[in-house]
Amino acid sequence: MRRSKGVKSIETRHYEEREAFFAGLARLSRRSFLKLAGISAGIAFGKGLVTPQSFQLVEVAGAAEPGASEKPRFTFAYISDTHLYEDKLNDRFVRAILKAVDDVNNLDPQPDFVLMGGDLAQLGQKPELDLGAQILKSVKAPIHMMVGEHDWFLDMGEHWKSLFGAEQYSFDHKGVHFVTIMSVQEKDFWTARGMTPMERMKTVAGLDNGVQSRFEVGEAGREWLKNDLDKVDKKTPLVVFSHSPLYKYYRNWNFWTEDADEVQAILRPFEHVTVIHGHTHQMLSNQIGNIQFHGMLSTAWPWPYAPEGLPKLTIQQNRADPFDQFDGCGDGSIDVAESGLVNALYNLWDRNPVTIRASYLASGGTKDAPPRTKLASY
Amino acid sequence: MRVKIPLALLAAVAAISSGVIRSYSRAEAPRHDAPRSPSGNVVVALCDGETTAEIAGVKEGETPTQAQAQAVAAQLMAEWERKNPGRWEVAQAVQPPEGRQGAERSAEEAPPKPAPTPGQAAAQGATAGGAGGLPAAPQGDVQQGHTYGAFSERDERIWKAETDRFVTQGHDIFHDASAVGGTIGVSCDMCHPDGANTHPETYPKFQVQLGRVALLRDMINWCIQNPARGKPFADDDPKLKAIEAYLLAQRKGVPLEFGKH
Numbered sequence: 001m002r003r004s005k006g007v008k009s010i011e012t013r014h015y016e017e018r019e020a021f022f023a024g025l026a027r028l029s030r031r032s033f034l035k036l037a038g039i040s041a042g043i044a045f046g047k048g049l050v051t052p053q054s055f056q057l058v059e060v061a062g063a064a065e066p067g068a069s070e071k072p073r074f075t076f077a078y079i080s081d082t083h084l085y086e087d088k089l090n091d092r093f094v095r096a097i098l099k100a101v102d103d104v105n106n107l108d109p110q111p112d113f114v115l116m117g118g119d120l121a122q123l124g125q126k127p128e129l130d131l132g133a134q135i136l137k138s139v140k141a142p143i144h145m146m147v148g149e150h151d152w153f154l155d156m157g158e159h160w161k162s163l164f165g166a167e168q169y170s171f172d173h174k175g176v177h178f179v180t181i182m183s184v185q186e187k188d189f190w191t192a193r194g195m196t197p198m199e200r201m202k203t204v205a206g207l208d209n210g211v212q213s214r215f216e217v218g219e220a221g222r223e224w225l226k227n228d229l230d231k232v233d234k235k236t237p238l239v240v241f242s243h244s245p246l247y248k249y250y251r252n253w254n255f256w257t258e259d260a261d262e263v264q265a266i267l268r269p270f271e272h273v274t275v276i277h278g279h280t281h282q283m284l285s286n287q288i289g290n291i292q293f294h295g296m297l298s299t300a301w302p303w304p305y306a307p308e309g310l311p312k313l314t315i316q317q318n319r320a321d322p323f324d325q326f327d328g329c330g331d332g333s334i335d336v337a338e339s340g341l342v343n344a345l346y347n348l349w350d351r352n353p354v355t356i357r358a359s360y361l362a363s364g365g366t367k368d369a370p371p372r373t374k375l376a377s378y
Numbered sequence: 379m380r381v382k383i384p385l386a387l388l389a390a391v392a393a394i395s396s397g398v399i400r401s402y403s404r405a406e407a408p409r410h411d412a413p414r415s416p417s418g419n420v421v422v423a424l425c426d427g428e429t430t431a432e433i434a435g436v437k438e439g440e441t442p443t444q445a446q447a448q449a450v451a452a453q454l455m456a457e458w459e460r461k462n463p464g465r466w467e468v469a470q471a472v473q474p475p476e477g478r479q480g481a482e483r484s485a486e487e488a489p490p491k492p493a494p495t496p497g498q499a500a501a502q503g504a505t506a507g508g509a510g511g512l513p514a515a516p517q518g519d520v521q522q523g524h525t526y527g528a529f530s531e532r533d534e535r536i537w538k539a540e541t542d543r544f545v546t547q548g549h550d551i552f553h554d555a556s557a558v559g560g561t562i563g564v565s566c567d568m569c570h571p572d573g574a575n576t577h578p579e580t581y582p583k584f585q586v587q588l589g590r591v592a593l594l595r596d597m598i599n600w601c602i603q604n605p606a607r608g609k610p611f612a613d614d615d616p617k618l619k620a621i622e623a624y625l626l627a628q629r630k631g632v633p634l635e636f637g638k639h
Contacts, residue, residue: 085562209553
């Protein structure tokens with residue numbers, strides 16, 4: 001895309017500048033601030049805007065003076081909720097994951113790794129998961145996989161695990177302990193109803209299908225988590241990956257983890273805890289006690305905000321334009337700061353990116369507030 | 379105590395065997411298959427599902443005259459009365475809905491009222507006591523002898539069940555990529571769980587992307603054509619109507635705010 005040679009059209013140059021600007025927003029130093037401010041002014045001038053009204057400069061101004069503890073020790077990126085069908089059935093979602101792969105491959109510098117946030121497939125079928133695995137091979141950075149309910153409930157994770165390994169695992173990276181937990185277990189609702197595996201899968205795939213059970217980590221999963229964390233010093237920054245939000249947002253859509261309270265109790269002794277989750281397909285932020293939560297964007301489609309239960313600290317993303325496949329979707333990158341907490345950049349396609357800072361959540365919303373929504377849910 | 383039997387015995391039930399209309403919204407309605415006449419005459423069935431009568435000289439596919447239709451109706455009715463001696467007189471004694479009034483009615487005897495679902499209270503408040511409605515607790519004398527107003531709570535329950543069934547059909551279509559004619563496995567609920575973010579109460583409105591004022595059905599059809607990559611429904615397609623019913627039902631009680639963005 002960006003390797004075109006020879007004469008470039010004004011439009012191409014505009015988009016290149018815009019892209020470079022957005023990519024640079026994630027990590028700003030004094031020097032890059034000046035550089036970006038210049039680009040920003042150029043874009044604004046091109047649009048016939050006066051610079052102080054330019055969204056870019058507003059974003060940059062907020063990012064210009066990071067405190068020492070906010071200095072990133074490293075960055076990782078994510079691609080999440082791609083919901084792939086086979087490409088011969090549906091090219092729409094394939095196009096979207098490819099766009100995200102381009103995004104993360106174009107990050108400069110490259111992220112330390114890329115998290116796949118689950119729901120790689122739509123109905124957990126082998127060709128879907130295989131297609132996803134093949135596409136993800138073209139990601140340059142190392143990948144860490146997380147499983148979602150759409151990957152799981154056809155064969156209860158069998159093929160996913162054969163491709164990607166265990167569904168729960170942990171690793172240490174540059175002084176931070178990462179744990180990936182499987183939070184989308186469901187109590188058996190299918191045997192008594194005599195469901196086929198595909199009926200079970202389709203039931204779980206229906207967000208508003210009340211026949212299914214609620215997501216949970218489950219006793220075995222919590223036990224595993226306890227044992228894993230027993231070995232870790234409580235001062236070590238902890239980042240948890242889970243597909244469902246590890247709190248209770250909206251039960252009817254499984255924006256929810258039934259045993260969230262028990263899981264939070266296991267995480268609470270750690271000084272710096274961040275949960276990065278998928279499933280909700282929207283900008284979603286929360287803080288409960290000392291635990292900070294960031295939802296990931298989907299590449300496939302945005303979910304509406306639930307009619308109740310939205311965490312107070314969440315800044316809603318604008319409603320999506322249905323006429324634009326990519327609007328409201330995207331990917332993102334997470335800066336892990338020296339403090340051990342993270343700043344989450346939502347790389348919303350066809351919109352300005354938004355960063356949700358640790359300081360915003362920690363201050364209960366009084367500091368570093370991101371720009372408010374213009375088109376809230378109704 | 380007299381029993382009320384709402385009677386619609388005749389007209390609607392003369393289901394001529396070859397002419398049963400099966401619209402989508404009626405797909406699950408029970409049907410009575412009248413036997414065919416060896417002579418090819420039209421056979422008319424009574425709503426009891428058993429009693430039938432032939433119209434002599436009128437072959438299948440032909441339309442009986444008014445007099446012939448009246449005659450066969452009378453014949454069927456007579457047969458029903460013969461099988462159900464005495465019941466017609468009871469049925470004739472249909473009273474106005476508030477048959478039991480005044481001192482006869484105590485608080486304990488108040489007829490059961492279906493509990494409103496959450497969020498519906500406001501909407502119900504808007505119609506309670508209105509024309510044709512059946513006040514839960516009528517005060518004093520009420521107007522009687524009005525055919526249109528002579529329906530009972532049982533009637534209202536039937537109508538509600540019918541309406542809910544239509545909404546349920548809309549729900550099923552909304553949740554089924556093939557039912558909306560989609561070709562890439564995308565169903566409506568994938569972006570709109572529980573119909574969320576469709577805001578039917580804001581239509582009609584100027585749809586900026588279309589450059590014109592749109593109705594809810596225009597947007598339903600747009601979504602079917604584009605994200606779902608199907609063919610748009612005709613304006614009178616029962617599936618389109620059912621989807622509209624489902625979306626509107628999800629927003630019951632939300633103020634109508636057409637034109638809102």
